[in-house]
Amino acid sequence: MRTIEPTALAAAPDATAPPTATATAPVVRVVVVDDTPDLRHLLRLMLTRAGFDVVGEAADGAAAVEVVGRTQPDVVLLDVAMPRMDGIEALPQLRRTAPGAKVIAMSAFGAAHMANRAVAAGADGYVEKGTSLHSILDHVAAVGAATDRPAQPLTVTPGPSAQPATTPVRPAPGARTPSGTGVDLATLALEHAPYGVLVVSDEPAPRLVTANPAARRLLGAAVPVGGLLGLGAPALADKIAAHRHEDRTEVRVVLDGGEVLHLTLRRTEQGILVYLDHTGEELGMLRRAIAAAAHELRGPITAIDSAVDVLHWNDEPVTEPERDRLLRTVVRQVQHLDRITSDLYTATQIHLGTLHVDPRPVAVGALVAEVLADLDDVAVEVSTDRVALADPLRVEQILGNLVSNAFKYGAAPVTVVVRDGAHGTVDVEVVDRGPGIAPEFEPRLFHEFTRQRGSVARGTGLGLFVVRTLAEAQGGTASHRRHPEGGAVFTVQLPAAR
Structure with a gap:
């Protein structure tokens, strides 16, 4: 589990107690934005018990703009992937609505890629979901201490699993950055990824910025780095150009040789990230299914882990009503996990011809x-x-x-x-x-x-x-x-x- 804090904030001293505000420090006011009610409740509970003032909640970006504008908080914990209006889309509006607020983006996607998107859109920091609640609280405390309010700094004591709030966005150990591109391949795909990954420039006639070996095999040697993609793969270039203004899209493309590929596009600060996979191969479908299932499982597991974290928070007992609510949260999330695994198992039965019903x-x-x-x-x-x-x-x-x-x-x-x-x-x-x-x-x-x-x-x-x-x-x-x-x-x- 990782936390990433792209801004240079003061590092907190190392200790084992939960983060708390000193008696003389101002209380940091927080708004929590997440589309999962259980996770919002857990964050509110932990923040409140740690001495923060949760002044509002929202379930999507549009509601967040209204709540943040009305409450003018010091810190906004902002989920990136939400319905109606996601966090990336809401960030510029939040900046205009509450220019003094610090925004910490949260997401269950890959940390490095989403951190780059969030920071490019105006976030002050990034936390990957699945990180311990202690570590999230440390980040909120550190960011709150760095606000522009004329007040004494907040004394922060990190939890046992916390990482320093000064962790910058940087390449993973051993990562390779192609010269002159600014693209860290470790944040895009491993060299040995079985599917194609390439980055192209964000312009009507896209140029190839970089490509992994699998993409090279699909494209051939006709497109050099820096060259126009349309010269060697015109169908692919046309499809990318047609969808380049979308933050994320999934379409099919037929290459000049007749090969049909599944094409996923994502916008990044380096350009347009392109994933290429075979639509007709069972292996390609399996890889996408595994990725989707892993992402879907991560949410309820995070909520259950957080509920357990709250129950064992610094050995401080919770009230009986709060314990009952936490247990109901665990039950709901276990039911969610059961639905996911039931669907996966049912799909397997369908393919094997062993599906059974008992009318x-x-x-x-x-x-x-x-x-x-x-x-x-x-x-x-x-x-x-x-x-x-x-x-x-x-x-x-x-x-x-x-x-x-x-x-x-x-x-x-x-x-x-x-x-x-x-x-x-x-x-x-x-x-x-x-x-x-x-x-x-x-x-x-x-x-x-x-x-x-x-x-x-x-x-x-x-x-x-x-x-x-x-x-x-x-x-x-x-x-x-x-x-x-x-x-x-x-x-x-x-x-x-x-």
Whole structure:
């Protein structure tokens, strides 16, 4: 676990107690911005117990701009990947809204790459999620002490696993930086990466800045470093130029020889980072699936680890209500992990031909109401008592995936409706009021390992694939339509019991 602090702040002395403010130092005022409620609560709890004043919270960049403008905090803990407006997009607005605030960016992505993006966008520091809460608090204290307020400096005592707050962004040990490019290959890809990685200039006619060996094999020797990419790979150059203004995009490109590649573009301060992989190879799909699953697993693991960290914070006891809330956090995150691993296992069963369902008479309305009973932000409407012939465990898995998707990619209010279908079925609809599904993405909506381009939401890309397959395995269907007032409606039709 790593922390990266790109700005030169005063290093804290080494000790073992949690960071606290001295009696004479001003209390550092903090706003926490993260799209995971459990993690926001854990950060608020730890910051408050360490002597900081959490003056506001927000779940996305747009809300953060409003909260920060209203509260004028000293420090903003800002998640990078969020729906509606991500942290990178919000940073310039936060700077204008509260010019005196220090911003610490947080992300579960690779630290070096995201640190460069965050600092380029105006962040004062960067913390990788998964870092101990002690270390995060040390960074908040150090950044708070460096604010421009005319006050005495904050006395900081780092936790046992903390790293100095002065750690600069620098190449990893043994990293190689190509002469004159300013590009650290260790932050892009290893020399032995099985997929192509290259950096091109951010201009209408992109030039090649650097490429790893796998990219060289795909491109051939026709494009020298510094040369125009279009001279040796015109189709690739055209695709990059068409999408160069997007922060991140995933498309397919057909090279001149007919080879089809999966193309991922990311903007960096050095230029445009390009990943090239074979779309037709099972190995290429497997690599992308592993990367997506690893990223998706990281979130709940971080929250569980943080909850345990709070429970053992400096041997200071927590109140009984707070302990109950922390345990509920752990339960929710374990359930999230269970959904992820269930989808991965189900996808494996589908490919191996061993998927098993156990249909039986199920009162779907009662099942839905029971499964969603603890979710205060989901409305349930049941207008039928008809019994379906379905596997209750698989119906619960379908429901979990659709509701999770509604919150990841959609927006509240989220409603689950159980009603009689038009053709002797029991229909379950999950409705949200988010931005909806892009028309060009609809044909691939239920495909394996696919996510809508431009989305910052996390996910394995398996959820809807599993939903459709499980529905069909029970003799039903899964479909999508647009909500007339905005948003998406996902419908699962299950055969009614005769």
